[in-house]
Each structure stands twice: as C-alpha cells, then as structure tokens.
Amino acid sequence: MQVTETLNDGLKRGYAITLTADELDAKVTEKLTEAQPDVEMKGFRKGKVPLALLRKQFGQRILGESMQEAIDGAMNQHFEDTGDRPAMQPEVKMTNEDWSEGDDVHVEMSYEKLPDVPEVDLTELSVEKPVAKASEADVDDALKSLAETATDFEDREDGAAAENDDQVVIDFVGKVDGEPFEGGAAEDYPLTLGSNSFIPGFEEQLVGVKAGDEKTVEVKFPEEYGAENLAGKDATFDVTVKNVKKPVAAEINDELATKFGAEDLEALKGQIRERLEAEYQGAARQVVKRRLLDALDEKVQFDLPPSLVEAEAKQIAHQLYHEDHPDDHGHDHGEIEPTEEHNKLAERRVRLGLLLAEIGNKHEVQVTDSEMTQAIMNQARQYPGQERQFFDFVRQNQQMQQQMRAPIFEDKVVDVILEKAEVSETEVGKEDLQKLLDDLDEV
Known part of the structure; x- marks a missing residue:
C-alpha cells in the first residue's frame, strides 16, 4: 500500500492512499481462507467448500470489508508512524468513483493535526x-436575612384592614356554576397576601378586608390548570375572614437558632460563618x-x-x-x-x-x-x-x-x-x- 503526502501547510495534512488490486485480492483471499474451516454448504462437508465457491458466494461482502479494513489499517499505521493526532475526524474519500473489481483503490485523506504544545515551567x-474572612458584620447580616425567612405573624389591632404581606386566616368554599367542587373548601387557612400561592387574582381581592368580613372572590382558573375539570373555568369563592395578622421579624435568639437545627445562637453563628x-x-x-x-x-x-x-x-x-x-x-x-x-x-x-x-x-x-x-x-x-x-x-x-x-x-x-x-x-x-x-x- 502506498501513502503519499499531498498537503503540508501549517497543521493541515493531506495524503493519497493507493491500495492495489493485488493487495485487495490477497486480503479477500486471506479472510476467505480464515473462514473456510467453519463454513457449511449443501453438497460439501464442513470446511471443504472450495475457495472459488466461497468467493462467488461471499466475495462482494468480503471485498467491501477488506477494503475498509485495509484503509483503516493504513490510516492507523500512518498516525502511529508520524505521531500525528488529528484535531477532528479525518476526512476520507475515494477518488476513483468509477471503481470496479480488479482496479486499484485510490483514497484521499485530509485532516488538521493537533499542534505540538510547548512545555511550560x-x-x-x-x-x-484573594482571601476573604467572614466578619462579624457579615455574620450579622446573614442572621438578619435568616430571621426574615422565619417571619412570624401577630394579630393586627381590631378593625385593621389587611395589607399586602399580611396573613389572613380564612374559611372559604369554592364554586363553579354555583356548585361546590372537590378540594375547593378549607377552614382556618392561613394565607399570606402577595405570596401568589392561590389562583391569580384571588389574593389581590382580599387586600383591605377586616376580621369578620365576608367576601365573594371571583376568579378564573388558568387554562393550564392541573385539574382538567377546572381548567379555564370561572369560579367564585365565598370567603369568611377570621383574623388579620401582620408580619413580625423573628427575634435573633436561641429560639431562632433551634428552628434552624442549631443548639443555640452561638452555634448558629458558627454555622453561618462556615457557610460564608x-x-x-x-x-x-x-x-x-x-x-x-x-x-x-x-x-x-x-x-x-x-x-x-x-x-x-x-x-x-x-x-x-x-x-x-x-x-x-x-x-x-x-x-x-x-x-x-x-x-x-x-x-x-x-x-x-x-x-x-x-x-x-x-x-x-x-x-x-x-x-x-x-x-x-x-x-x-x-x-x-x-x-x-x-x-x-x-x-x-x-x-x-x-x-x-x-x-x-x-x-x-x-x-x-x-x-x-x-x-x-x-x-x-x-x-x-x-x-x-x-x-x-x-x-
């Protein structure tokens, strides 16, 4: 097999590979001879089928396999001999497209080789x-943020109207076409206004309510709502407001620490410092x-x-x-x-x-x-x-x-x-x- 360099420009390489008809025929014969002992065919004992008959029966398939193996072998040998490492899969194409059995096989291979990378001391x-340590101020700021996530609620004064971020404790019954639907009712439900945890439009209509108020909330279930029987439907909710509470930041003390799994406030500070x-x-x-x-x-x-x-x-x-x-x-x-x-x-x-x-x-x-x-x-x-x-x-x-x-x-x-x-x-x-x-x- 002949391999001739056709391109050497920077990292680009090109080669012409010629596989002669004799080499290809010898490869086919080798593969048929190797398979002959295991071949069974009507009229012949196992292993006694003549090579000529095997060539006629399996020659075309073996020819294609042999051609591919020979070209792959030439490429692998080339990379082993040159030490080239292709940056991407080499482009390989047969140049004599009118090839027929008995002709030499001409192939072009082109690729970009990986460069020789210089050694670095x-x-x-x-x-x-940069090195940063968690200061006491950093820990205190993190503690304040943590306390905000543990917000408690306490009763507003009598007659106070609910504001956004307040919690209203409500009983409600939901109805579609005037009929209650399954899962649409609850008692003593704590709802934080502005949390967007209810159907769009529900919480906004409760801003301004007071303890003891009764209100009918009108909403429309989203088209993509999980329950198919409610998706896209208009609904009403009869709501009774039982209490209105305002948010109160949790105190930074040992009790807060235990809420987050620490033994006491100092232990919580230590955990925060490690995390920061x-x-x-x-x-x-x-x-x-x-x-x-x-x-x-x-x-x-x-x-x-x-x-x-x-x-x-x-x-x-x-x-x-x-x-x-x-x-x-x-x-x-x-x-x-x-x-x-x-x-x-x-x-x-x-x-x-x-x-x-x-x-x-x-x-x-x-x-x-x-x-x-x-x-x-x-x-x-x-x-x-x-x-x-x-x-x-x-x-x-x-x-x-x-x-x-x-x-x-x-x-x-x-x-x-x-x-x-x-x-x-x-x-x-x-x-x-x-x-x-x-x-x-x-x-």
Missing part, C-alpha cells in the same frame, strides 16, 4: 489569590483560576487547528444568542455568524484547552469513576423524580459523559498548576471580592 508562574467562608473560598477560587489561565494564555503561543477554533466560535455564538434571546427555545433561527470577538474567545479556549490537556497528561491527571458518579448525581438532582432516568441516560451517552468529565479534569489540572506555581495571598473584604467576581463576568 509551572514554577515560573506567579498568581495572586465556604462561599468566599469558592469565589476566590474562580478569581485565582481566571488569573492563572490569563497568565498561561499570555505565556504560551502556538498554532491552533482552524477547524477546532471555528467549531468553538460557532458554539460560543450559538450559546450567546440564546442567552440574549431566552424566549427562543428552538434551533430554527438559521446560521449564527461568529463575530471577531467570538473568534478571539474561541482561540483562547482552544489554546488553553490543549495546554491544560497536555499538562494533565504529563502529570497523569485522571477523573475517577467515583468523581464522575458524584457529578452525575449532583446534576441528576435538578430533575426531581427522574434521577434514575437521567443517570442511565448519561451512562449510555459518551458525549454527555465527556461534557461532564471535562470541567472536573480542568479543575484537577488547575490544582496541579497551583501546587507548583508561586501563589501569594491578599486579604480582601466581601465587597472587594464581589467586585473581583463582577469584573470576571465583564471580561
């Missing part, structure tokens, strides 16, 4: 890491990771496969289009042409992706089965009641697995780099850390 890298500092560490991680990637991007330059950059730019353009058009859920919006900004971002992502992959391979970074399982389980929680189906889907989908494995691999490589680089720490406040995060989003 990680110890020469330096990066500054974990959040700060996560934010600081994002900042130092970006700074590290910026340093690598400035330090290393090499040729990039145009096909990878183009594919990445198109993906970026598509993603940003949907972020700018959240109501467009389909993919029939036509071709989205990447901008120069998209192309620059794509070049950065491809360059850093290849560099991190090279560093990870050199340091034998692996994503373990347990790490993958944990990642799948974490994402599966976004689909309550369908966790098992999501888990099975990912296990059967190699592309999905790769999408989930990539960020884990990247983070582990970043850890390797940070261990070897010079990392200096700078203490910052919560506001400064937030500004650093906001600046990342603007880049």
Whole structure:
C-alpha cells in the first residue's frame, strides 16, 4: 500500500492512499481462507467448500470489508508512524468513483493535526489569590436575612384592614356554576397576601378586608390548570375572614437558632460563618483560576487547528444568542455568524484547552469513576423524580459523559498548576471580592 503526502501547510495534512488490486485480492483471499474451516454448504462437508465457491458466494461482502479494513489499517499505521493526532475526524474519500473489481483503490485523506504544545515551567508562574474572612458584620447580616425567612405573624389591632404581606386566616368554599367542587373548601387557612400561592387574582381581592368580613372572590382558573375539570373555568369563592395578622421579624435568639437545627445562637453563628467562608473560598477560587489561565494564555503561543477554533466560535455564538434571546427555545433561527470577538474567545479556549490537556497528561491527571458518579448525581438532582432516568441516560451517552468529565479534569489540572506555581495571598473584604467576581463576568 502506498501513502503519499499531498498537503503540508501549517497543521493541515493531506495524503493519497493507493491500495492495489493485488493487495485487495490477497486480503479477500486471506479472510476467505480464515473462514473456510467453519463454513457449511449443501453438497460439501464442513470446511471443504472450495475457495472459488466461497468467493462467488461471499466475495462482494468480503471485498467491501477488506477494503475498509485495509484503509483503516493504513490510516492507523500512518498516525502511529508520524505521531500525528488529528484535531477532528479525518476526512476520507475515494477518488476513483468509477471503481470496479480488479482496479486499484485510490483514497484521499485530509485532516488538521493537533499542534505540538510547548512545555511550560509551572514554577515560573506567579498568581495572586484573594482571601476573604467572614466578619462579624457579615455574620450579622446573614442572621438578619435568616430571621426574615422565619417571619412570624401577630394579630393586627381590631378593625385593621389587611395589607399586602399580611396573613389572613380564612374559611372559604369554592364554586363553579354555583356548585361546590372537590378540594375547593378549607377552614382556618392561613394565607399570606402577595405570596401568589392561590389562583391569580384571588389574593389581590382580599387586600383591605377586616376580621369578620365576608367576601365573594371571583376568579378564573388558568387554562393550564392541573385539574382538567377546572381548567379555564370561572369560579367564585365565598370567603369568611377570621383574623388579620401582620408580619413580625423573628427575634435573633436561641429560639431562632433551634428552628434552624442549631443548639443555640452561638452555634448558629458558627454555622453561618462556615457557610460564608465556604462561599468566599469558592469565589476566590474562580478569581485565582481566571488569573492563572490569563497568565498561561499570555505565556504560551502556538498554532491552533482552524477547524477546532471555528467549531468553538460557532458554539460560543450559538450559546450567546440564546442567552440574549431566552424566549427562543428552538434551533430554527438559521446560521449564527461568529463575530471577531467570538473568534478571539474561541482561540483562547482552544489554546488553553490543549495546554491544560497536555499538562494533565504529563502529570497523569485522571477523573475517577467515583468523581464522575458524584457529578452525575449532583446534576441528576435538578430533575426531581427522574434521577434514575437521567443517570442511565448519561451512562449510555459518551458525549454527555465527556461534557461532564471535562470541567472536573480542568479543575484537577488547575490544582496541579497551583501546587507548583508561586501563589501569594491578599486579604480582601466581601465587597472587594464581589467586585473581583463582577469584573470576571465583564471580561
């Protein structure tokens, strides 16, 4: 088999592969001879069917298999000999389309090779890491927010009218066409006005009621309402207001702490401080990771496969289009042409992706089965009641697995780099850390 180079331009490669008719015939004969001992055919003992008859019976099928195997073998041998790694699936096409049995087979193969990534001395890298501690003020602010979620209600003065955010305690009976319907009645029901927990329009009509009032509320069930017998129907609710209560923020004390599972207020503060500092560490991680990637991007330059950059730019353009058009859920919006900004971002992502992959391979970074399982389980929680189906889907989908494995691999490589680089720490406040995060989003 003859392999001749036809293109060598940057990372682009092209080769002409010729498989002679004699080589192909020898491959067919080899496969038929190998299968002959197991072939049974009427009129012949097992293993005694003549090759000529086997060729007549199975030759065309074996010919196609042999041609494919020979070309695949030539390609694999080529990549082994040259050390080239194609950036994407090589394009392979047969050039003599009028081929017939007995002719040589002529094939063209073209691809873009992955570049040789220069080695980086990680110890020469330096990066500054922000460090934020949870101050007493931070803990107090978080405590106040927590207390707001534990709001209590206390009776308003006699004759006071209900306001938005108040709680009204009501009895009600719902009717459609003048007849009560199943599930449409309750007694002593505590309803917070403005919570939007009832049918649209219901709560607004109770603003201004007083204890002892009786009111008929008129509403229309949404067209997409869960109960088909009520969907889209006009309804009335006979409401009796038994009490009107105003919201009162919970006091910050030991009693509040026990509501959130802590032994006392100091224990709750300790839990809050740990949670805040974990959040700060996560934010600081994002900042130092970006700074590290910026340093690598400035330090290393090499040729990039145009096909990878183009594919990445198109993906970026598509993603940003949907972020700018959240109501467009389909993919029939036509071709989205990447901008120069998209192309620059794509070049950065491809360059850093290849560099991190090279560093990870050199340091034998692996994503373990347990790490993958944990990642799948974490994402599966976004689909309550369908966790098992999501888990099975990912296990059967190699592309999905790769999408989930990539960020884990990247983070582990970043850890390797940070261990070897010079990392200096700078203490910052919560506001400064937030500004650093906001600046990342603007880049």
